Amino acid sequence: MKEKEILSIFNDRYDRIGSADREEIHSKGFWHETFHCWIAFRDQGRDMVYFQLRSMGKRDFPGLLDITAAGHLLDHEEVSDGIREVYEELGLALTFEELNPLGALKEELIDGPLIDREWTNVFLLEQHVPFEAFHLQEEEVVGIFAAGLDDVESLIKGGKDSIPVDGFRIRKGKKEYISSKVAWEAFVPHESSYMLQVIDRIRDRLRE
Template sequence: MNMETLKVFNEHRQETGVASREEVHQKGLWHETFQCWFVSIENGKPYVYLQKRSATKQDFPNLFDITAAGHLLSHETLQDGVREVEEELGLYVSFDELYSGGIKIDPVTLGNFVDREFAHVFIYNCKKDLHDFTLQQEEVSGMIKVELSEFNQLWEEKLDQVRITGFVVDEEGKAEELDEWVGTDAFVPHSKEYYQEIVQDMYDCLEDNGK
């Protein structure tokens, strides 16, 4: 099996070569990722859908994260990144259906793990229910939704907690309903400014789609 390699860049987004995923994170090399955030309208209110990362993930296990995301491999185009949605959620989405939020930068460091991404951000106006997804269990252990306005207020530090509803899947594949209140420590530690930018992208997407 061939080792997965990623394109690597300098801080000006000029390509400098390729490296393995492990080397990229050990050395904190700049690389590209694909992010697809789902927004949905329910009873006239927008919600953001988030995945729960598997307990077996090496980085940020059990935290809530981008609906679907992954690295762009060295041989892939940006359009190829949409495969992450089908792989992680079992849902086919056309690249043409996505609203572009542009490229965002938000380096994350956790011990020896340094993640410097040029993140290609996309928003998908989803018409499906959370329970319509088929999760890739080694990557994703659950799906939740949060009212978008409350999610925004959490990162604006106007709320200490938000209500999440959805489900988690156990090792046997059995789904258990989830309904609880959580704070910022339940989410992957992107900066509050990063989350606020994403929220604005979601509102822009809904306005562009005429809700």
């Protein structure tokens, strides 16, 4: 039997007020703490950001594009412990010191019985990681795609119906490289306010 994940519970001011298992937190809508790592870079004057493609075996939002790497922080963990997610999901061996902090943002994502209220600790790896360097944990992630930061912003704001993405997905154990166009429905439905804040902060950092 899989051991329950115990997470800290917070109020809406980010004060710790207790702990509970992950299932209870998501069913009752308690605020909890997560780690989000975005990987982005500038390529010929254009800001680019990587999205992971979630496995079809995931219970929540299977087969959708999502934050480059992310995960929950357990009640005994520090924010810096979240760096493990980057290695576990993407196979990239990084140190916490390589990441640039983008701040703590609140996000609510409600989908049927899932009431996901997160204090997200957001970080940026400013690096053009070649697709060949990713070694994915296929139970969690089956692809990586790059999109233009401005395109993603326009998609969220309704200025575009679809945007181009380039990357790969794993099929039969091998990377299959793909260029495609995707609509907003191809992404995990994160709050627009969260996404737009992240985009602004990534853009500011890339252009420093």
